[in-house]
Amino acid sequence: MPTSSDTLARAAxxxxxFEAQGAVLVEPPILQPADTLLDLYGEDIRARAxxxxxxxxxxxxxxxxxxxxxxxMHMAHGAEPARYTYSGEVFRRQEHDPNRPNEYIxxxxxxxxxxxxxxxxxxxxxxxxxxxxGLPVRPVTGDIGVxxxxxxxxxxxxxxxxxxxxxxxxxxxxxxxxxxxxGRSPVPASRQALLAGxxxxxxxxxxxxxxxxxxxxxxxxxxxxxxxxxxxxxxxDLFDALLEVRETLxxxxxxxxxxxxxxxxxxxxxxxxxxxxxxxRARGIDTDALLFEASHGRSSMEYYDGFVFAFRxxxxxxxxxxxxxxxYDALTRRLGQGDEIPAVGGVMRPGLMLExxxxx
Amino acid sequence: xxxxLGVPSKGRLMEKTFEWFGARGVRLQRTGSxxxxxxxxxGVEDVSLVLLSAGExxxxxxxxxxxxGVTGTDLVQEKLALWDQLVEPLEELNFGHADLIIAVxxxxxxxxxxxxxxxxxxAFRAEHGFRLRIATKYHRLVREFLRTHGxxxxxxVDSQGATEGTVLNETAEAIxxxxxxxxxxxxxxxxxxxxxxxxxxxxxxxxSRMAPLEDHxxxxxxxxxxxxx
Numbered sequence: 001m002p003t004s005s006d007t008l009a010r011a012a013x014x015x016x017x018f019e020a021q022g023a024v025l026v027e028p029p030i031l032q033p034a035d036t037l038l039d040l041y042g043e044d045i046r047a048r049a050x051x052x053x054x055x056x057x058x059x060x061x062x063x064x065x066x067x068x069x070x071x072x073m074h075m076a077h078g079a080e081p082a083r084y085t086y087s088g089e090v091f092r093r094q095e096h097d098p099n100r101p102n103e104y105i106x107x108x109x110x111x112x113x114x115x116x117x118x119x120x121x122x123x124x125x126x127x128x129x130x131x132x133x134g135l136p137v138r139p140v141t142g143d144i145g146v147x148x149x150x151x152x153x154x155x156x157x158x159x160x161x162x163x164x165x166x167x168x169x170x171x172x173x174x175x176x177x178x179x180x181x182x183g184r185s186p187v188p189a190s191r192q193a194l195l196a197g198x199x200x201x202x203x204x205x206x207x208x209x210x211x212x213x214x215x216x217x218x219x220x221x222x223x224x225x226x227x228x229x230x231x232x233x234x235x236x237d238l239f240d241a242l243l244e245v246r247e248t249l250x251x252x253x254x255x256x257x258x259x260x261x262x263x264x265x266x267x268x269x270x271x272x273x274x275x276x277x278x279x280x281r282a283r284g285i286d287t288d289a290l291l292f293e294a295s296h297g298r299s300s301m302e303y304y305d306g307f308v309f310a311f312r313x314x315x316x317x318x319x320x321x322x323x324x325x326x327x328y329d330a331l332t333r334r335l336g337q338g339d340e341i342p343a344v345g346g347v348m349r350p351g352l353m354l355e356x357x358x359x360x
Numbered sequence: 361x362x363x364x365l366g367v368p369s370k371g372r373l374m375e376k377t378f379e380w381f382g383a384r385g386v387r388l389q390r391t392g393s394x395x396x397x398x399x400x401x402x403g404v405e406d407v408s409l410v411l412l413s414a415g416e417x418x419x420x421x422x423x424x425x426x427x428x429g430v431t432g433t434d435l436v437q438e439k440l441a442l443w444d445q446l447v448e449p450l451e452e453l454n455f456g457h458a459d460l461i462i463a464v465x466x467x468x469x470x471x472x473x474x475x476x477x478x479x480x481x482x483a484f485r486a487e488h489g490f491r492l493r494i495a496t497k498y499h500r501l502v503r504e505f506l507r508t509h510g511x512x513x514x515x516x517v518d519s520q521g522a523t524e525g526t527v528l529n530e531t532a533e534a535i536x537x538x539x540x541x542x543x544x545x546x547x548x549x550x551x552x553x554x555x556x557x558x559x560x561x562x563x564x565x566x567x568s569r570m571a572p573l574e575d576h577x578x579x580x581x582x583x584x585x586x587x588x589x
Binding site: 038042043044046047095098163166167170172173174180188190191194205206207208209210212214215217218219221222 | 442466467472473478479482483487491492499500506511513515516527530532548
């Protein structure tokens with residue numbers, strides 16, 4: 001295992017790469033107000049971050065990552081365009097794998113730039129790829145934006161699209177919804193009874209904050225939904241074919257263009273992938289060998305809504321990704337109180353990099 | 361070193377545990393005054409009794425401070441991450457049955473499944489500006505269950521007792537709690553979601569995988585387990 005001073009020294013040299021690009025060094029506090037993170041991630045964050053509290057400030061979290069505080073800081077008083085770098089400890093609860101550390105050093109780079117998203121994606125990826133050079137790692141890329149565009153393009157009601165969008169990062173529930181909307185899973189008996197108008201509450205009194213108006217509104221929405229035609233087999237098959245795209249970037253692009261014929265809604269997003277590939281090549285990335293997985297980045301609890309990438313250790317499948325990153329335009333909108341700016345970033349784990357080097 | 365057996369220190373759970381061991385020729389009893397948590401074991405050699413709150417028994421087992429312990433499956437799974445690496449279930453004692461369930465108001469005719477709960481939570485958040493609150497003391501089990509099933513837009517609020525009343529008091533919209541007969545739920549106008557069973561629990565005899573054993577106590581453990589199971 002690398003010593004902590006080795007790790008800190010590596011972190012400093014990685015940070016220097018980004019400072020050489022003109023990135024401003026930022027140092028967000030370790031203790032973050034819990035409400036922002038809870039509002040963003042919901043209850044799941046409690047399984048991932050340490051929560052503590054005092055009587056004065058209420059609940060605080062030991063920062064589980066830097067992105068959220070950096071975005072907040074930028075949205076509050078950042079100039080545009082902006083590039084930031086940081087390094088320091090992040091804290092993650094571990095409840096399943098005792099071998100994973102609950103505290104480790106991250107070095108990151110975040111780019112807030114409206115001018116050319118494809119170039120910004122390529123910049124972040126290329127700088128991290130350069131820092132990874134010589135390590136036995138393999139990058140994988142993806143694009144959540146393609147999946148989102150495919151959902152928007154489904155021939156179904158806006159309510160159904162909205163429900164699918166809400167669960168794009170929860171593959172299991174997404175699948176259950178898609179199957180239900182396609183008429184592939186049986187309607188539960190309780191739902192049938194409700195729709196038939198004979199769901200009895202036994203005259204139960206209203207208790208709690210959720211009002212009868214809210215219950216009526218949902219019953220009406222369910223009746224409306226029952227009238228919606230099922231999503232066609234063909235559309236579900238196309239969506240599945242999209243989720244299964246897992247090839248080198250040129251082959252993946254060719255698959256995506258094939259799919260585009262029947263899914264015209266993904267055209268803009270696929271153009272985005274093409275532009276990014278172009279920008280990556282211009283930065284010397286071997287895109288012919290680069291892996292593209294359409295479903296990459298869906299199951300991690302993240303905020304990415306466009307480009308996503310990870311560098312995985314080829315020789316050590318037991319290790320988490322050595323570097324990860326992606327585009328998070330929507331996050332800036334949620335934290336920006338009316339403002340928004342395209343943003344992309346990535347983080348590296350110097351401790352893991354040293355561990356990999358030592359094992360070579 | 362003698363073998364340490366941890367059992368619940370009071371109430372029905374203690375009485376039933378004493379009965380269960382007694383039926384197998386192991387007499388457990390409290391000694392001293394009613395208020396003194398000391399006890400003894402008759403019918404087997406080299407076993408000492410440790411009286412503990414049922415909620416503390418999982419921790420004592422995982423720390424290896426007791427070799428055997430009686431407590432509910434719910435408490436072991438809630439309190440110990442990777443519980444199966446720390447303790448081994450030896451025997452279900454067939455009492456202390458309780459299901460950990462999710463319940464919502466009976467008046468919610470539109471909510472019968474987790475799928476419904478998720479959709480209702482999304483609408484509730486949009487309407488009220490905060491997440492649908494579920495009162496529980498089983499934070500970890502409930503969170504993992506809901507995450508596995510992809511339910512979002514809820515928040516857990518802590519309730520260490522009288523959980524069924526939180527909905528009426530408007531400190532929560534739904535609850536996750538243990539129930540044996542469902543009577544308290546019905547009395548508080550709540551119903552169980554049809555797929556809302558998180559865990560079926562009962563009093564169980566556990567062996568610590570962490571407690572040190574030397575030859576002597578290993579032999580005592582073997583004899584005791586043979587007599588009990």
